[in-house]
Amino acid sequence: MIRVMIIDDSAVVRSVLQEILQKHAGIEVMGTAPDPIFALQKMERDWPDVIVLDVEMPRMDGITFLRKIMAEHPTPTVICSSLTEAGAETTLQALEAGAVSIITKPTTRLTEFLREYEESFINAVREASMARLGNIRPLARISAAPAAGLTPKPVAATGSTPPGSLLTREKLSADAVLAPGNGRSAMTRTTDQIVAIGTSTGGTQALEYLFTKLPVTSPGIVVVQHMPPMYTKSFANRLNQLSQVNIKEAETGDRILPGHALIAPGGKHMLVRRNGAQYDVEVVDGPLVSRHRPSVDVLFRSAAKAAGANALGIIMTGMGDDGARGLKEMAEAGARTVAQDEASCVVFGMPKEAIKHGGVHEVMGLDEIPARLLKHGGSLKG
Known part of the structure; x- marks a missing residue:
């Protein structure tokens, strides 16, 4: 039984989330609270397995509360934040403080939205309950002034994407976006190499660790990190400040270049394309694939078709099976493939x-x- 505490200053959110979670076997809402002060009083008597936490609340904000909890009694925490650009920046602070994942709520049609996407909330709570908090690497704090040795790099502005759920009951394959390849390499091996990475729960922290270890001479990188719309732009900007690699949220036509990385926008799929002697990306709408948009399966399939043996596929921490089929297609097309091991994953799904x-x-x-x-x-020996 997964025992959940819901902390949100909206009585509507507390009521509807409690109703949604209580309907599902294996989940018990042990309590709700309008702010962290009330929650702490209840949790002194009975501690939850998972906390669902708003970030903007009276008396004590969610970030302060989260830092306190992670320092004194680490507990898997799912952030329930408004789907706004300001909310995205605040939620990245929550990931910095140790939150496991993000679910979003709109500013209008709240009750209808929560009920319509109840599977998103159920899955977020379930995957949080399986998280290995010891493997979450705290995100670096970014102040207004850059850290020593870091020079902020310009990031091209991109438009925000419309709201969309990460999960749905219907499970489509990558065929819904991109036709499968023939299992053979798209071309002979060259010196023009790319890397395709897919990740989900725990991936924000893992990607930060990865990019802060890479020099500007690294091969071109494309990334799908399961995140809601608006959040990926803030996340890409954050990584760009911390890394020697130039990192941005992807737009159609962006080239995949050495020393650069492209993050798939939340709510969109990202595909690798071969454009003459170069690689670039296409950002497209489409249905959810493997219950996600962006989908790792879509990215990996496109890399298999466009780059073949010139690609390296890496699948990292996350819940579910998105990317499993696409990575096999990359291997069949001649690419080398890597999986993060269980010992270092937050969720080895x-x-x-x-x-x-x-x-x-x-x-x-x-x-x-x-x-x-x-x-x-x-x-070239890979």
Whole structure:
């Protein structure tokens, strides 16, 4: 039984989320509270397995509360935040403080939205309950002034994407967006190498660790991190401040270049394309694939078709099986493939499924992945 505490200053949100969660076997809402002060009083008597937490509340804000909890009694926490650009910036502070994942709520039609996307909330709570908090690497704090040795790099502005759920009851394959390839390499191997990465729960922290270890000479990188719309732009900007690699939220036509990384926009799919002697990306609408948009399966399939043996596929921490089939397609097209190991994952779901599908050549810890990525960029022996 997963025991949940809901903390939100909206009585409507508390009531509807309690109703949604209580309907599902294996989940018990042990309490609700309008702010962290009331919640702490209840939690002194009975501690939850998972906390669902708003970030903007009276008396004590959610970020302050989260830092207190993670310092004194680490507990898997799902942030329930408004889907706004301001909310995105605040929620990144929550990930910085140790939150496991994000679910979003709109500013209008709140009750209808919560009920319509109840599966999103159920899955968020379930995956949080399985998270290994010890493997969450705290995000670096970014102040107004850059850290020593860091020079902020300009990031091209991109438009926000419309709201969309990450999950749905219907489960479509990558066929819904992109036709499958023939299992053969798209082209012979060249010195023009790319890296495709897919991740979900725990991935924000894992990607920060990865990118802060990479030099500007790293191969071109494309990333799908399961996040809601608006959040990916803030996340890309954050990584760009911390890394020597130039990182931005992807737009159609962006080239995949050495020393650069493109993050798929929340609510959109991202595809790798071969454009003459170069690689670029296409950002497209489309249905949810493997219950996600952006989908790792879509990215990996496109990399298999466009780059073949010139690509390295890496699947990292996350819940579910998105990416497992696409990674196998990359392997069949001649790409090398890597899965993060169980010992270093926050949730060993996506890598586990990829291994089960038979598409993984190498399994390694997060600490080993930066060197493996650089080896791909510098050696045709891969």
